[in-house]
Amino acid sequence: MDAIAVTIRDLHKSFGSQKVLDGINLEVETGKITVIIGKSGGGKSVLLKHIIGLLKPDSGEIWIDGTEITHLKEKELNTVRGKFGMLFQEAALFDSMNVYENVAFPLREHTHLTEKEIERIVVERLSQVGLSGFAEKMPGELSGGMKKRVGLARALVLDPDMILFDEPTSALDPIISLTILDLIKETQLNLRKTYIVISHDILGMFRIADKVAMLYDGRIIEHGTPLEIRSSTREETREFLNATKIPGFTGGNHE
Amino acid sequence: MFRGLARDSVRPFLVVLDLLGGIGTLFARALYLGFKRPFKVNYIFKQMEFIGVNSLLVVVITGLFTGMVLALQSSYGFRKFGAEGVVGAIVALSMTRELGPVLTSLMVTGRAGSAMTAELATMRVTEQIDALRVMALDPVKYLVTPRMIASFLMLPVLASISNFVGIIGGYLVGVKLLGINEGAFVNRIEKVLQFQDIYNGLIKAAVFGIIMSVICCYKGFNSRGGAEGVGKATTEAVVASSLTILVADYVLTSLMF
Numbered sequence: 001m002d003a004i005a006v007t008i009r010d011l012h013k014s015f016g017s018q019k020v021l022d023g024i025n026l027e028v029e030t031g032k033i034t035v036i037i038g039k040s041g042g043g044k045s046v047l048l049k050h051i052i053g054l055l056k057p058d059s060g061e062i063w064i065d066g067t068e069i070t071h072l073k074e075k076e077l078n079t080v081r082g083k084f085g086m087l088f089q090e091a092a093l094f095d096s097m098n099v100y101e102n103v104a105f106p107l108r109e110h111t112h113l114t115e116k117e118i119e120r121i122v123v124e125r126l127s128q129v130g131l132s133g134f135a136e137k138m139p140g141e142l143s144g145g146m147k148k149r150v151g152l153a154r155a156l157v158l159d160p161d162m163i164l165f166d167e168p169t170s171a172l173d174p175i176i177s178l179t180i181l182d183l184i185k186e187t188q189l190n191l192r193k194t195y196i197v198i199s200h201d202i203l204g205m206f207r208i209a210d211k212v213a214m215l216y217d218g219r220i221i222e223h224g225t226p227l228e229i230r231s232s233t234r235e236e237t238r239e240f241l242n243a244t245k246i247p248g249f250t251g252g253n254h255e
Numbered sequence: 256m257f258r259g260l261a262r263d264s265v266r267p268f269l270v271v272l273d274l275l276g277g278i279g280t281l282f283a284r285a286l287y288l289g290f291k292r293p294f295k296v297n298y299i300f301k302q303m304e305f306i307g308v309n310s311l312l313v314v315v316i317t318g319l320f321t322g323m324v325l326a327l328q329s330s331y332g333f334r335k336f337g338a339e340g341v342v343g344a345i346v347a348l349s350m351t352r353e354l355g356p357v358l359t360s361l362m363v364t365g366r367a368g369s370a371m372t373a374e375l376a377t378m379r380v381t382e383q384i385d386a387l388r389v390m391a392l393d394p395v396k397y398l399v400t401p402r403m404i405a406s407f408l409m410l411p412v413l414a415s416i417s418n419f420v421g422i423i424g425g426y427l428v429g430v431k432l433l434g435i436n437e438g439a440f441v442n443r444i445e446k447v448l449q450f451q452d453i454y455n456g457l458i459k460a461a462v463f464g465i466i467m468s469v470i471c472c473y474k475g476f477n478s479r480g481g482a483e484g485v486g487k488a489t490t491e492a493v494v495a496s497s498l499t500i501l502v503a504d505y506v507l508t509s510l511m512f
Contacts, residue, residue, distance in 0.1 A: 052389055078391035092386040094378075106390050 003030040005162060005194040006051060011060030013046060020046050022218030024060070028211075033188055033195040035205040037240070038215030044198040045089075047215065048164055051196065052084055053077040065161075082110070085155030086164040090171075091147035093139040093154070099126070100135035103153045110158060125153040129183060145176035149183065156187065165197040169204050177201070181208050202240060206230070214240070277477065281395065282469045285403050288396040298401035306367045306402070306468075307409030311416070313362050318417030321354050322346055322424030330433050339429075340439035344447040346425030351448065351456045352512070355418040357504050360410060360463035364496045368471040371402055372492035375475025376485040384476070399472045403465060410464030411457040418453065455511045462507060463500045470496045 006028040013021040020043040028034045038044045049055040050062060053069055062069050069080050093102050103122045107113055113121070126132055129149040139147060148168060155163050168184060169177040185208045188195050199205050205212065212229045214222040216236045222229060229237060329345045375398060378384050387394045422444070429435045474492035478484045 049385075054385055054388060074393075081389060081391040084389065086386070086389045088382045088386060090381055092382040094383055094386070095381075109390065109392055 002032070004028065005030040005065065006196070007061075007063040008047075008051075009061040009063075011047075011050060011062065012058045013043075013050065013055065014058055019218055021050070021057070021060075024215075024218070024220055026213055026220050026223065028194065028196055030194050031192045032210035033185070033197060033208055034211045034213060035197045035199060035209040036213045036215055036220075037199060037202055037205060039240075040200050042215055043218055044200075044215055045166055048166055048196070048198050052081060052086060052164060082158075083161045084164060085158065085160040085162070087148065087151045087155045087166065087168060089166040090144075091139075091151035093147055093150055095139045097139075098135065099131065099137050099139070099142070099150050102139070102150060103157055106154065106158050121157060122153075125157050126150075128156070128187065129153045143176075145172050145180060148172070148180055152180075152183065152187070156191070159191075160193065162194040162196065165195065165199075167199055167201075168197060169199065169201045177204055178207075184208055202243075278469055278473045281399060281473050281476070282403075282465070284395050285399040285469065285472075288393060289400045289404055291396075295397065295401055298397065299404050302401045302405035303409050305370075306363065306405050307412060310363050310366055310409075310413060313366055314359050314413045314417050315420050317358050317362050318350070318355065318420040319424040321358060321417075322350055322421030323428045325349055325354070325421070326425040326428040326433070330429055330435065339433075339435045340443055342429045342435055343422075343425065343440035344443040346429070347422050347444045347448045348452060350418045350421035350425075351452045353456070353504075353508070355421060356410075356414045356456045356460035356463065357500065359414045359417045360460060360467060360500050361497055363406075363410060363413065363464075364467045364471070364493055364500065367406075368467045368496050369489050369493050371468065371471040372475040372478075372489045373485055375472055376478035376488045379476060379478055380481055380485060394476075399469070399476070402472055403468045406464035406468035407461050408464075410460040410467075414457055414460035415453070418456070458511070459504060459507050462503060466499050466503055467496045470499060 004027045006026075008024050008026045011021050011024040012019075024047060026036075036044055036047065046055060050057055050070075051064075053072065057070055060070065064080055065083065067080060069077060072080065093099075094105065097105065100122055103125055104118050107118045107121060111118075122135070123132070126135060129152050131146060131149050131153070134142070134146065134150075139150070142150065165184065168180055172180060181204050184195065184197070188208075197205065197208070206226045209226050212222075212224065212226050213220050214229065214234075214237050222232055222234060222237055224232075230241065232238065232241075325346045326342055330339050330342045333339050333341055333345075375384070378398070384394045384398070387397060426440065430437045430440050471492040474488045474495070478488035480487075
């Protein structure tokens, strides 16, 4: 059996009267790309924010490498967060800093490396994401796709064990989406870290996923390999697959 | 029905209590983190430049014209008694005790405080504050503490510049324009103005700096709902800071002098 990086047990979360997470159970395998797919506004981001401790659940447990994190204080959570990198939906680059400083920021704050060593790492990470000549640019001068690349470089810079991706392809055109997805897959194959991706972009996700979890009505209704999910007979899953409307794609409606 | 009425009449108090609690907690946390290593000295310097150096022109113009108009108004009144000689003293006392600190703080609130709120609110909306937390860094330490320390340090500096420029403005209008005797003008200032007038005024400015920065940061930090939320937070922050400064001014003045 593969090692498990994250275990979520019976996680509940409501905002006011609105139930967002209604008993999530999920195990995320170490060193794989797990994609959580669900509708927009269906609680995917909320789930991701629980995994990194930005939100506290109403009830339930989240285990990360043997530590239950839902009752931890901010200070203890910060130790757990050291294992994570995260790529935010809009990249969340600090717009008071240029690209270089953004990527160097976690190194400066969390390590005692010299400027020279920091420069070596930042240059390497930027070339990994294909943005070698952009170190001096400010975030405001970058396109959405470039911002995400910088965000990925920043998420990778401390060599975290786990990386979270919040809608990595949203608001990108199909071609840029593909390059971002390939970049995600490529870095994962090189680094062998645990990636957790949330998205509603089902087509794109089958391209990179090792495991797919379907989030529906606040629960994980199915969890398996992309092949298993594609051949699922569950109505809710079929509905999502059919919505891709691409003839020839497994699950597309090609009568 | 009575229960509903009771709830409705209690709600505004709860809102105010909630606000005061939130602002108080943020102040305490920012203060505590200010004494904890690592010290973010470069962040403080950057904010000192933004709050202090960049506000210089606005503060100088405000101070200069306030001093000038004070001399104009008071000489009009005192000429009737043939007591124009006190104009210098009036300008100096009004500037150092009251107008220098208060007008400087209000101008800096409008210029730098509004920018603080807008910047932090945008950082909230674009998840930059969450990004700091995910990096295991405390956003209060990186964003609020430097702004609070910089405001605390820079407002007295700005206020003393405003005092100085205001008295110069008073001199220019009183002596050069209206022909008040230069000796009487300067002599009265020397006689009346105490050192206490100046430093109590500067203490007020430092307190206003803390009030302004904490309220503006709090509003930015807790903004919700996209671009509209950013605008709303900014307006609320400037209004709340300005009013609090005016109320605090009365309280401090009555305690000090």
